[in-house]
Amino acid sequence: MHVMAGVLLDARGRVLLAQRPPGKHLAGLWEFPGGKLDAGEIPAAGLVRELREELGIEAEICDPVIRVPWHYGDRSLLLDAWTVRHWHGEPMSLEGQALQWCDPAGIDPAILSPADRPILRALQLPARYPITPAEVPPEAFEAWRHRLVEAIEHGLHLALLRFPLWAPERVRELAAALLPVARARGAHMLLSGDVAGALELGSGVGVQLKAFQLSSLEERPLPLSQLVGASCHDEIELAQASRFADFATLSPVSATATHPGVVPLGWPTFQSMLEAASVPVYALGGMTEADTQVARRAGGQGVAGIRGFW
The missing domain is CATH 3.90.79.10 (Nucleoside Triphosphate Pyrophosphohydrolase)
Known part of the structure; x- marks a missing residue:
């Protein structure tokens, strides 16, 4: 129907x-x-x-x-x-x-x-979903706090705080420091895979689920007041995201420097895979802000990325 x-x-x-x-x-x-x-x-x-x-x-x-x-x-x-x-x-x-x-x-x-x-x-949700660079060291905490506050004050509405070199508690501390300005501006900060941290921090902080977390879910991990994103790479993961998440990223759409041996999906495959998705989907992998309209025309919410967004 x-x-x-x-x-x-x-x-x-x-x-x-x-x-x-x-x-x-x-x-x-x-x-x-x-x-x-x-x-x-x-x-x-x-x-x-x-x-x-x-x-x-x-x-x-x-x-x-x-x-x-x-x-x-x-x-x-x-x-x-x-x-x-x-x-x-x-x-x-x-x-x-x-x-x-x-x-x-x-x-x-x-x-x-x-x-x-x-x-x-x-x-x-906005059309841009920036992800923090993976190589940021723990001692850059203050620099990134200032950088993210400034970005939120200039219109950033959604960002993934992905700092794999940091202890999870330190990432939570950064999210907590950003909360006053984020809540005032209606922005959302997402933690990478840290459901417990998002629950602890509450409104304004969500979680981006990794593929292995998504596959084991039996219910939504956060209340509807907190955003749940899902990292997807195929139709099976997109179907699971449609059950438990608010939005998904689908990657890699284009070739990336971080995964040089992975064959990209390309825009036609990205578009066809979205036909069965019941949530907004961001194109990820080799994206820049210039790709936003291409992603929108393919049925996506917009683009997510690292290097092309900071």
Whole structure:
């Protein structure tokens, strides 16, 4: 079942949510407005029709956000979300559903239907995901604290604190030192594989799971208020990430100096592998900021990287 979802964005950057009415599947949970395509209907035309029927507006469809394959028991759907920045008329409830305008950064994922949560994450996450260099020595703690504070103050919203030469406690100490400015600016710092550290530090600190950690999971390792990323290299790992994580990195997309003997996936394979992923995915491996739009056109959230980002 192909279902269209409209991410209506007003002039203040708020999005419109609709509550599923009593008697419907997942009643009481909130979702992005839209509905099922008719047989043979073009997706953009179907979304315009659904928004007309549900909200009484004539919408101008803009850019794709994310496509979310989802399974509810024996029911399968493809939730196809697109941004809508311009429309004629005032959105109103024509099907008995409650409506509310919300700042995406302040929406609790728990209030949304499970299939709509990846759409929210795609809105909340930036297009760039910098990873700290592996060769940074422990004595560079203060230099990197200053560097990261400055980066957050200049718009950095997401970063992986990956310092393999440091003791885990020292990385936690750095994350704790960054928390005041990170929380004030709505930024998120992720620890590399350190679930216990993320739980200890709380909101504003998440975890990037390594592939071996991902394969052994039976439940989400952190509450929904803390981000969980997953390092993936194939379809099996992406499927596991779709169950337990908020987003994933997929690598290596291009050749990298750190793994010279590994054959890169390339953009066509990256794009095809994303078709089964139910979370936002960053391209990793040989990426620079200049690759952001290429990744977006391939269906990715954006790019992650080390050398090209600091």
